[in-house]
Structures are given as structure tokens and as C-alpha cells.
Amino acid sequence: xxxxxxxxxxxxxxxxxxxxxxxxxxxxxxxxxxxxxxxxxxxxxxxxxxxxxxxxxxxxxxxxxxxxxxxxxxxxxxxxxxxxxxxxxxxxxxxxxxxxxxxxxxxxxxxxxxxxxxxxxxxxxxxxxxxxxxxxxxxxxxxxxxxxxxxxxxxxxxxxxxxxxxxxxxxxxxxxxxxxxxxxxxxxxxxxxxxxxxxxxxxxxxxxxxxxxxxxxxxxxxxxxxxxxxxxxxxxxxxxxxxxxxxxxxxxxxxxxxxxxxxxxxxxxxxxxxxxxxxxxxxxxxxxxxxxxxxxxxxxxxxxxxxxxxxxxxxxxxxxxxxxxxxxxxxxxxxxxxxxxxxxxxxxxxxxxxxxxxxxxxxxxxxxxxxxxxxxxxxxx
Numbered sequence: 001x002x003x004x005x006x007x008x009x010x011x012x013x014x015x016x017x018x019x020x021x022x023x024x025x026x027x028x029x030x031x032x033x034x035x036x037x038x039x040x041x042x043x044x045x046x047x048x049x050x051x052x053x054x055x056x057x058x059x060x061x062x063x064x065x066x067x068x069x070x071x072x073x074x075x076x077x078x079x080x081x082x083x084x085x086x087x088x089x090x091x092x093x094x095x096x097x098x099x100x101x102x103x104x105x106x107x108x109x110x111x112x113x114x115x116x117x118x119x120x121x122x123x124x125x126x127x128x129x130x131x132x133x134x135x136x137x138x139x140x141x142x143x144x145x146x147x148x149x150x151x152x153x154x155x156x157x158x159x160x161x162x163x164x165x166x167x168x169x170x171x172x173x174x175x176x177x178x179x180x181x182x183x184x185x186x187x188x189x190x191x192x193x194x195x196x197x198x199x200x201x202x203x204x205x206x207x208x209x210x211x212x213x214x215x216x217x218x219x220x221x222x223x224x225x226x227x228x229x230x231x232x233x234x235x236x237x238x239x240x241x242x243x244x245x246x247x248x249x250x251x252x253x254x255x256x257x258x259x260x261x262x263x264x265x266x267x268x269x270x271x272x273x274x275x276x277x278x279x280x281x282x283x284x285x286x287x288x289x290x291x292x293x294x295x296x297x298x299x300x301x302x303x304x305x306x307x308x309x310x311x312x313x314x315x316x317x318x319x320x321x322x323x324x325x326x327x328x329x330x331x332x333x334x335x336x337x338x339x340x341x342x343x344x345x346x347x348x349x350x351x352x353x354x355x356x357x358x359x360x361x362x363x364x365x366x367x368x369x370x371x372x373x374x375x376x377x378x379x380x381x
Contacts, residue, residue: 076267084269095265101162104272105212106262110361111156112163117173119364126179129366130187132375137189139378146237146294146353149184150192150229151177152303153217154360155210158198176363190236194225195360207279211255213263213272219256220279222306230315233294239352240292242315247282256280258306285314295319297348299370300357319351325368339370345377 079094086092091100097109113119137147156163157177177195184191198209198221209221217225226244233241253276255263263272296312296319298304304321312319321329328337328347348354356367 080267080269083267087266087268093266095262095267098262098266099164101159101164103162103212105159105162106215106272107155107159107163108215108262108361111154111215112167113156114154114175114177114361114363115156115160115163115172116167116170117175118170119361120174120176120179121364123174123179126176126183129371130183132371133189133367134187135379136371136374140354143349145349145351146190148190148192148232148236148353148355149366150355150357151180151195151363152225152301152357152359153195153198153209153221155215157195157360158202158210175360176366177360180363180366190232192229192232194228197228207277208275211259211278212274213255213260214258215262216258216303216306218259218278219306220281223281223283226311229311233353237294237353238292239294240288240290242288242291242293243286244283245286247284250280250282251277252280253277293317294352295350296353296355297322297351298355298357299325299367300355301359301362303359304357316353320347322368322370324362325365325370344370344373348374 083094086094087100093100093106099107099109099112101107110119133147133149140147154177181193181196185193198217201209201224207220208218209224210216211218216222223244230241230244233239254271255274255278257280259278260271260274293315294317296316298312298319299322301324305323312321318330322339323329326339328339328342356371358366358368362368
């Protein structure tokens, strides 16, 4: 009797599974979706049209299988459940190159490896880069242009106490940050060391400068960096740049905007408990008859993009952003121009300030090749 009950139960489960699978196939075929999309890069498969040729060659069947695997109904929900189980039970993360640190602190692995000096380029290369920087800077000075180098803080350096113990076996050596900071402080170049400043503020700041679940500085941290940059330009150059006037400080118990960008890429079911509260400063631009705002070209990485366009619009005459030294972005324009298509000399000399703005994990290529291009334009005949 008990055996028959078990057989019936198994049969019922099997039938429910078959009906569920059939419904998924039907909903997928008619394109019925009621779920949220996944974050990050999601590859899409195009279907090959049904023809006699595609059928007999097997291309139609293959494309149908690929399309179903990428687009079956409720796929996003299944993916999130799978990711959540792996994260909660096995500490496994589906997002590429993301590491779970202590107390659920999330890191991109580049920031950990940079903290330990695994990408250190060496003293000679740093000195070679410095010489080119100084020569380019001297040339720009003669043209009444300013060059500023800014190093944004890296999360591995800022929260090194949360790095997993398995990395303790790595010997901490010289890093690109310490190498560049040492020579830049001794040089005549304009240098902003956000890495050092953020570390100094860490124990006294009222609100988090990095979240557990994001890779960039928080929006609040970006605001402080912005205000500091404007003050630096006022103090070190002849430009009477406008000020940021503080408005309300919005307090949130949860992360907003870009402050949980790593977590969103993980596509989990439930939020990871983060620090709180988070702060979001509202501000407006000072209106002054005496203002003389510069036009600025920014060569930088994703840390600039957290707050860059608002700055470009309000303070830098819609200055342009050279993203990772490859793409040229202009505020309000949808087209992106590869840097190889530009008259680089004319483009750069049309600006008042050139800002090289990178986080520590990208210092193995300070300037993303732009410094070398400018050096060759001015000094290689």
C-alpha cells in the first residue's frame, strides 16, 4: 500500500513537471513575459527562418534550441533563484570577476590584485611616464593650458580589512598607486590624491564613501570629490570656476542610483544587507558675474562617469569625455567617436584643462595611451 502511494506521488510530481515544462514552451513560443529583465550583459540569439535548406542542414533546429535556452518564459526568475542559492549556500557569485569578502563585502577582483601590487609596472616605466607627462605639461603651459592628474580611490585599498583571508598568502609589494604618488608629489604637476584623502576620511565620515554592494565610490563620495576638484581648480589655476551650493541632504536606508552596481550585476532574488544610512546631496550651481569656467577634456574611466556629465554641463562648458582612451563622448550627443578618428592635437588644444582621472586599478596604463599620443605629436617629428 505504501509502495503504491509512493509510486502515485512520483507520478504526480512527474506530471506536474511535464505540464510546467509544456507551459513554459507555450509561453516562450507566444512571447509572453511577465518578469523583470536581468542586469548586465545578456546575449540574445536570433532565430534562423524556417526554410527547406535551414531544415535539412539543421541550422533551423539549432537556432531554435539556442533561442529557447536564452528566451524561455520565466528564465529571469529561474536565473535569480539559481544565483541566490549559489550565493547564499555556497558563496558562489555568477557575475564575472566578483569576489565575496568578509561580512558580505563585494569586490571586483582587479581592485584586490591592485592592492597587492600584482599589476605593478615597475619603477622604470613609472619614471618614463613621468618624463613624458612633464614634457607634455610644459608644452600645454606655453599654450595656456592646464594638465591635472587625479587618482580615484580603489575599493580594495579602501576596505582592505574586508579582503578574504585566502589572499593573505599574496605578498604585498610595491603598487602602481604608491609608485605614482611618490613621484607625482615630488613633481611640479597638478596632482589630486583622492586615494589618500578618502582613506584619511574613512573613520570620521558621517556617511559611507563606498558601499558593500558597489564597486565605485558612493554618490555621496563622488559629491565630496566633485567639490574638492572645483576647489582645486580655483586654487591652482586662474579660472574663477563656479561653486557648488549645498541644497538638501537626502538620507536613505537603502542604496540608490549607482551605489549597488555590483549587486545588480549578480541578479539575485534578495537584496544584500548593506551599510546604512546612505546620503545623497542635492546641489545647484552658484551664479556669479565673475565666473570664468574652463572648457575641460577628461581622459578617464568609469569613476568619472558616476558624476561627470553634471559637471561637464554646469562647470566645464560641456567638456568631452575620452572613455578609457578609446571612445570620445560629447554631452547631449548620442554618437561615440573612436579616438583614432580625431585630430587629437586640435581637439586637445581646444580645451583649457586636460584632466587625467583614473582609479588605482587602471594605473598600469596611466592616461590609457593618450599621454604617449600627445608626446609623439609634440616631440616626434
